[in-house]
Amino acid sequence: MACASFTIAEDSAKTLHKVVQTALDMVATNLHSLMERPLVIESTSSSIMSSEQISQAIQGKFIHLHGQFDKEMAGTVRIFSPLADSLAFAGYLRMLPDEVVGQNCKAGEWSDDDDEAMKEVGNVLFSALDEVFSGATTKNSNIRIDNIEPVEFKLKSEPMDIEPETYVVSEFSCKVADFDANQAWLLIPLEAAEELNGTPLEFAEASCGTIDDDIEDAPVRGELVAYLNDVNIQRTVRRACRRSGLSFNKRPRNEVPNPAAHNGKIVLLEIDADSGKRFDWCKRLKISNQEVHVVILLLRPNKLMVATAFKAKADCIVGWPIEETLLAEKLSLVFEAAQT
Known part of the structure; x- marks a missing residue:
């Protein structure tokens, strides 16, 4: 959820x-x-x-x-x-x-x-x-x-x-x-x-992503497997992982995630309007292995994308841009929920 x-x-x-x-x-x-x-x-x-x-x-x-x-x-x-x-x-x-x-x-x-x-x-x-x-x-x-x-x-x-x-x-x-x-x-x-x-509601455009101050790495306690394409997003996610105590494992662009390979890990899927098949990846990961925890990161989210993300049963859904400190907080919540 x-x-x-x-x-x-x-x-x-x-x-x-x-x-x-x-x-x-x-x-x-x-x-x-x-x-x-x-x-x-x-x-x-x-x-x-x-x-x-x-x-x-x-x-x-x-x-x-x-x-x-x-x-x-x-x-x-x-x-x-x-x-x-x-x-x-x-x-x-x-x-x-x-x-x-x-x-x-x-x-x-x-x-x-x-x-x-x-x-x-x-x-x-x-x-x-x-x-x-x-x-x-x-x-x-x-x-x-x-x-x-x-x-x-x-x-x-x-x-x-x-x-x-x-x-x-x-x-x-x-x-x-x-x-x-x-x-x-x-x-x-x-x-x-x-x-x-009186009019449709729109999503907020968050102020962008990374903070330039030096950060102190938290002790590593888990692993995040990232299926990302955008370089700026990669940098923000990597720094958020450092803040939340997760090692960052960037996977090849065309790789399809294997549920068996990610047992006990957090999988982050970058999804835009043209990569809807990744919602199916999320569903397959969650159905195949309850020990895989999925975060969906939506680029320029619209209502249809959000609704589809909810139905994909991800453990966490965030929109881009997102502050790295907020993303680190979300990742920590996912990790801690998985331990209880």
Whole structure:
């Protein structure tokens, strides 16, 4: 399963960002009135992510709230509220003393009473989203809460069985009363997000690749087998390997990867619009040998390429250009996930 996501180009999503922040502001206002406690919610970033990404990108314990569009827009809107924040929401709604709410948040135990209270919080959340979304488009959204349940995501969690396949994932910070701020997540189906935005969403062009400062090599702990053509990409990947403790093994241009030869290794496949057969390489590697870990690096990614990459079941998907420090971080995550 893939561990990466694709940042949305700011210029292509200005309207969507305003809609999301307006919705979060309304959520904060309404929950503040309900709980009579300070609440600050701020949007931080948005990415395009497949449903298989979510259990890898979102780590920790959450309460998963989901609501259905049931009018002219389709799909499921999802909110992943950190367990600690959810316990605070539920506790204040139940009119528990501050001390008890703090103890419950620290203990991290979710009860049936919390569940009932959080459903009311969910009604407030989705009512606010519905009002803002309906005002942002000519279509009637009519979001109604469907269900809530506790979930926990670990590094190698199985992908969630949720539809549709692709979401706009907006990360936001949430600070309840005097508690520490936590990161929460709002998921909007891609098609619905583009309706709210009024135009298609585009991928961001990352600032390019390599950093010229000298770097200290990390101790070698694994091997990356690279199927690369572009010289600039090779240099960035090689330096990212040095940072993440992976030896760099560049393979011949026309070689087809052999699953048996790469047991326990990370295989990186450079793929552009003209090398689609490499998606098949990824599928064959993953089907033939579960001990091979595949990273797909997409050149000038478009939506079709990203969708195809998700279906190829790569362990990680990144777009080019990418900062070498970020690539090193992604490679480290793949390696560490393979060890657990």
